[in-house]
Amino acid sequence: MSSPVLLLGNGAIARGLLEAGCEVLTAYPGTPSTEVLEEFDRQRAALRVPAFTEWSVNEKVALEVALAASLTGKRAATAMKQVGLNVASDTLLSAAYTGVVGGLVVVACDDPGPHSSQTEQDTRLFALFAKVPVLEPSSPREARDMAREAFELSERHRLPVILRPTTRVCHARQPVVPGPLRQVRPRPRFTRDPARWAATPALRRVLHAQLERKLDAVRAEFEASPWNGDDPRDGAMGIVASGVAAAVARDLLRDAGRDVPLLRIGTPHPLPVGLVSRFVARHERVLVLEEPDAAIELQIPDRTRVRGRLTGDVPREGELTPEVVAGILGLSAAGGTGGAVPVAPPADPGPGPRLCPGCGHRAALFAIRKALPSAIFCGDIGCYTLGVNQRALDTCVVMGASIGLATGFWHAHRVGGGGAGSDGGREVPIVAVIGDSTFFHAGIPPLLDAVVGGARILVLVLDNATVAMTGGQPTPAAAGASIEAIVRGLGVCFVETHDPYAVEGMVEAARRARDFTKRPDGGVAVLVARRPCALLAPPTEKVPVEVDPGACDGCDHCLRFCECPGLVKDEASGKVLVDHARCTDCGMCVPMCPLGAIRPRAAPVAPVGPVGPVGPIGTGAP
Amino acid sequence: MSRTSPPAAATAEIVLLGLGGTGVTFASRVLAEAAMAEGREAFTAETHGMSQRGGAVEAHVRIGPWESPLVRPGWADAALVLEAGRIPAARRLLRPGGLCVADAPAQPEGVLGCDASAEARALGVPRSANLVLLGFAARALHGLLPRPDTLLRAIARLSPPESADANRRAFLRGMELAP
Numbered sequence: 001m002s003s004p005v006l007l008l009g010n011g012a013i014a015r016g017l018l019e020a021g022c023e024v025l026t027a028y029p030g031t032p033s034t035e036v037l038e039e040f041d042r043q044r045a046a047l048r049v050p051a052f053t054e055w056s057v058n059e060k061v062a063l064e065v066a067l068a069a070s071l072t073g074k075r076a077a078t079a080m081k082q083v084g085l086n087v088a089s090d091t092l093l094s095a096a097y098t099g100v101v102g103g104l105v106v107v108a109c110d111d112p113g114p115h116s117s118q119t120e121q122d123t124r125l126f127a128l129f130a131k132v133p134v135l136e137p138s139s140p141r142e143a144r145d146m147a148r149e150a151f152e153l154s155e156r157h158r159l160p161v162i163l164r165p166t167t168r169v170c171h172a173r174q175p176v177v178p179g180p181l182r183q184v185r186p187r188p189r190f191t192r193d194p195a196r197w198a199a200t201p202a203l204r205r206v207l208h209a210q211l212e213r214k215l216d217a218v219r220a221e222f223e224a225s226p227w228n229g230d231d232p233r234d235g236a237m238g239i240v241a242s243g244v245a246a247a248v249a250r251d252l253l254r255d256a257g258r259d260v261p262l263l264r265i266g267t268p269h270p271l272p273v274g275l276v277s278r279f280v281a282r283h284e285r286v287l288v289l290e291e292p293d294a295a296i297e298l299q300i301p302d303r304t305r306v307r308g309r310l311t312g313d314v315p316r317e318g319e320l321t322p323e324v325v326a327g328i329l330g331l332s333a334a335g336g337t338g339g340a341v342p343v344a345p346p347a348d349p350g351p352g353p354r355l356c357p358g359c360g361h362r363a364a365l366f367a368i369r370k371a372l373p374s375a376i377f378c379g380d381i382g383c384y385t386l387g388v389n390q391r392a393l394d395t396c397v398v399m400g401a402s403i404g405l406a407t408g409f410w411h412a413h414r415v416g417g418g419g420a421g422s423d424g425g426r427e428v429p430i431v432a433v434i435g436d437s438t439f440f441h442a443g444i445p446p447l448l449d450a451v452v453g454g455a456r457i458l459v460l461v462l463d464n465a466t467v468a469m470t471g472g473q474p475t476p477a478a479a480g481a482s483i484e485a486i487v488r489g490l491g492v493c494f495v496e497t498h499d500p501y502a503v504e505g506m507v508e509a510a511r512r513a514r515d516f517t518k519r520p521d522g523g524v525a526v527l528v529a530r531r532p533c534a535l536l537a538p539p540t541e542k543v544p545v546e547v548d549p550g551a552c553d554g555c556d557h558c559l560r561f562c563e564c565p566g567l568v569k570d571e572a573s574g575k576v577l578v579d580h581a582r583c584t585d586c587g588m589c590v591p592m593c594p595l596g597a598i599r600p601r602a603a604p605v606a607p608v609g610p611v612g613p614v615g616p617i618g619t620g621a622p
Numbered sequence: 623m624s625r626t627s628p629p630a631a632a633t634a635e636i637v638l639l640g641l642g643g644t645g646v647t648f649a650s651r652v653l654a655e656a657a658m659a660e661g662r663e664a665f666t667a668e669t670h671g672m673s674q675r676g677g678a679v680e681a682h683v684r685i686g687p688w689e690s691p692l693v694r695p696g697w698a699d700a701a702l703v704l705e706a707g708r709i710p711a712a713r714r715l716l717r718p719g720g721l722c723v724a725d726a727p728a729q730p731e732g733v734l735g736c737d738a739s740a741e742a743r744a745l746g747v748p749r750s751a752n753l754v755l756l757g758f759a760a761r762a763l764h765g766l767l768p769r770p771d772t773l774l775r776a777i778a779r780l781s782p783p784e785s786a787d788a789n790r791r792a793f794l795r796g797m798e799l800a801p
Binding site for chain 2: 004006008031032034035115116138139168171172173174175244247248250251252321322323326347348349350351352353354355356383386565581
């Protein structure tokens, strides 16, 4: 037997995919799912296992690429965060009807909390809607096992299968004993069957009937599945729990010396209702612990004795941390000693994230706001969402929504009367701010809509040549895709590209772009702010700066609108100082001081302050 | 290194706090790998994503037969704090009698301070302050953490080649500083 390896949950999932002989893995990066593909690539390189992997343009494309591989008989998987499944949903629902050939596994990572997402949506509820089976691991070790077995389940029933871990599985580490690799590598063979793969609505009804029978068969299998740990005892109280919440409950009860019958569910959809109903019938009261929503509770046919998220006995929102579960179970807050310890006050969340020193986004956001101070700024998903700290963003919805919202704002102002983009006669510039990867992912259709509909908006594309937020995955530009060429191809006539470090140049370009949107022959204007991510390509042309204490009056303009970790307030003098340990000498802050108090200095200074949070993510100390 | 550690505690719950980029995750991996090398179970929880952009990050390391990764507030045996501003947050996680070491120039009440950042800079390895503190903790919290020799081997295994030496020196310096 191999010796255990300490694996990140996402690494354990990758290991399971490899052990199952998965030959195609596609993904779009998103916390907490990103490392599934990265770990798959790292491990398969070490094992010399051939496979195709790609960072797809978006999750829908990712699922389609994997689906086609399945139709040729190969085992394929796709990995995404939960909101990515929203994007891929159209394809998923149809694929449930048509079915699959080779095993097809969708790894969709939920984020109770939420820690890094716009919603706390529950993929298991999505699976109810999509009529797709779900396996729900409670630890990295189980995630590996389920990732491997999910292909067998998928092929037995000819259905896509969702593997649904949560953040505390994805980003936990646990020793995992590697298992053997499946050596089967089927030759790709697509068998034509238009009644299935090209089914028209009349035939879809037949496929729907088949799907319902498949789900009945899966449910019957789940009634006796080893993933569900039954507890045959009866009593006043029982617990039905799944995922990390089940593991947390078991740890807490063991620590407290309490023994409560617990039915652990690893197959939340379709729920083995026979198994669960028998457990419920053995107890006077049953508590359901699950994350992030009430997918199991909702499927229990008779909920008279059942308490959970739906009844409010479990908080309706938020992560089921040990603290929360202990409260629900009535366990004392005493720490280890059993003595009376006051309940700790809520955690101080600590400092929030900020754009890194040297980040080109900071300069671009400062410039667009300076050029168009009265504009409505529609933001998007990425590092630059932090521009909200710089008062440079007014909205943030989902991937690509900046351009759709900007278009809507323009039309809404126009339909209200008073002319294009007006607000009671006052001209309101409308700006969409979107990153490069987000533009490729979901920005192209709304930009076409803006052009076709005649919306006079300004679109600022922040191009740092990477998916920075999730650790620096490549964008389509790495393979030659050109934002400018795409934009021109969509019919945009004003396209300018600038280095955001040249702040004044960006300000002037933004004003020109705004003028273009107002011209009779004008239209949508696109500005591309191009500067590589400072973490991947730190600025080479050093502009060391200093603050002239005689000129700085402590107005905090730079702290509020530049918001660079390299600028700090000196509490004693009330003036701003440069923290040379964090400053990257990018020099962008020089034009950001209205008093000219931040100025270039002659020579670089050796770092003297504390070491700042400026490393590449995910590595800590290098 | 010559000192013999007492037998390890049956279980240990350790929390690490800092800001994104201070090396919280790396130090937690070292602890877990070292615990494994000593034949013990380990379970960690990490912070990924947007918080790593300089925001507050936390890692939990549970050594022992746990099924879940998070340390319950008020139950941690030890806290390693890589940014002094997070000491109050660490106190909330510690059990009564739990021990706290922190990268701090002074000695805040109830905390074993070690000016790890200054020491790392003096060594010429400013990014390895986390390992100065880990070395300090390996001595100051002996019996609770894995042994220094297994920690050193884990550091050697997990460090990228270009920083392996810096990390090793930082750890050894931290051990020297411990009371």
